[in-house]
Amino acid sequence: MILLVHLLFGAAVGSAVNNIPLAIILAFLSHYFLDLFPHIEYGIENIEKKQWHKILPDVLKIFLDFCLGILLIWIFSDPSTCSGWGIIYICAFMAILPDGFTVLNHLVPNKILEIHNKIHHQIIHFLKGKKISKFWRIVNQVIVVAISIIILRI
Numbered sequence: 001m002i003l004l005v006h007l008l009f010g011a012a013v014g015s016a017v018n019n020i021p022l023a024i025i026l027a028f029l030s031h032y033f034l035d036l037f038p039h040i041e042y043g044i045e046n047i048e049k050k051q052w053h054k055i056l057p058d059v060l061k062i063f064l065d066f067c068l069g070i071l072l073i074w075i076f077s078d079p080s081t082c083s084g085w086g087i088i089y090i091c092a093f094m095a096i097l098p099d100g101f102t103v104l105n106h107l108v109p110n111k112i113l114e115i116h117n118k119i120h121h122q123i124i125h126f127l128k129g130k131k132i133s134k135f136w137r138i139v140n141q142v143i144v145v146a147i148s149i150i151i152l153r154i
């Protein structure tokens, strides 16, 4: 799923789980859980193909996706109802870490990141190639955003 969805769901985990270490672990694992559902992502082909002179649009997409996610967390979260702002943002960050590993693997490839990439993109994303309409691939993400906002507001 796109960063915005992972960020919001991670923040929701951070606001709902009162045990801080558990919240951090669950936020990290939530990434793999959400990626199990059919979803659509924007392309970052130039980063994947290491065409460095053309990566600006890809970097911009990632940056806007990230900023919008943080903005939505800031708008919808209420630090008085949980362990505070810090844990919400730490959990949001933990929830996008697996995608960070993927980007890192493009920049500095190594065995461990390669294994993680295989698990993340071939096993977890097993529905990627299946015939599921774009509509449902988007609706799934909208539902997760709505659930996350509800959890953040409680």
Ligand SMILES: [Zn+2]
Pocket: 001, 031, 035, 098, 099, 120
């Ligand atoms: Zn992912």
